[in-house]
Amino acid sequence: MRTIHDVIDDRAVTSLFQPLVELSSGRVLGYEALSRGPAGSPWESPVTLFAAARAAGRDxxxxxxxxxxxxxAALDAGLRQTLFVNMEPTAWHTPCPADLAPVVALARDRLRVVTEMTERAIAADPSGLLSAAANCRAAGWGVALDDVGADPMSLALMPFVHPDVVKLDMQLLHSPDDPHTSHVVAAVAAYAEASGATVLAEGVETEAHEIIARTMGATVGQGWRYGRPAPLPAVPEPVGAQLPLLSPPVTDRTGGTPFEIVAAQRPTVVTTKAALMPISKYLEALARDSHQPPVLLSCFQEARHFTRATARRYIAIATRSPLVAALGVDLGDEPAPGVRGAALAAGDTLRGEWNVLVVGPHQAAALVARDLGDDGPEADRRFAFATTYDRTLVIAAARSLLHLLAPTDPRTVPDLLTV
Structure with missing residues (x-):
């Protein structure tokens, strides 16, 4: 009997395609590719197929x-619309197999692709996800965030991906009166209004679902109402309207530390560590007490500043937050249970910074401070600091830290498109 290894070795996978439809006009704007294993085999279902590959270490x-x-399939069919493809969270650590490189290179030149990612991958490998998204955008491709709303903690991670398309989880259409649905819809609407992203509703099966999708702010729909998964049309459709793609996030274009990013836009003030402690703890309290759990990212300069009392506070926040991280010299990959870490080099510019960044679905706040190098009592050490509640600035500062929460070996984060 054919094994999962045979399926992968023989490249015995096919694609079906489901249309993505503009709700206002009924025009097809694109297709999502849905993978299938060999027909009639135990691996025909994509869920079974990937579960077996994951167990074999070949996902x-x-x-x-x-x-x-x-x-x-899209190249053979002469597809002119946008092609949506899914990417597994582990894929950016796997180099492109040599036999697949030619079709991947051709796709980069001839297709308009949107790569679908999930929020759960951000906390697992922030740097890998951001690198993958940046590579897609460097090719002129887009990024979609899939299953938004399936996990109540996922909304805080949405701005870090900066998706061109936000795909509402299909369960939202089936529970429009649920308070969780209202929270998701409000957060997505706020992001879409600020960024210009497209909102797409999945699982549209009826006219009633379509009406609900439009009230949720969706302008594009996907589901059995518009077509079941099938081969692409034999005759290419006219191009028509295209899904708009966003400009890259600011930190995809410019670097800098959190202090440098914020201080370039906000005035700084000099004060002591003792005076800054209440501000730092206030921001931690925002993360701890927020109705919708935010991301919390902090720089502590050195491990000795991440005290036992601080660790206890961060552990408590991490139990309900999608991502909590502490960076500093001699801090490991997990300085406390549930807390992500990154060990800074002794000469790293961040060693001189004390930063606390909070990003939630509806709030953002930052304290950024630079050590002025004083000797003497700890409480009297002086810092130049700034605070901001400007969402764009806080997200830019936070993204500059996410790149550090991953392996530094570039071979583990390959370019997904340049082969």
């Missing part, structure tokens, strides 16, 4: 096989 390679199959 990253299978992801390449699935995307390459979708690219090949």
């Amino acid at each position: 990253g390679e299978l992801d390449w096989v699935c995307r390459a199959a979708a690219y090949r």
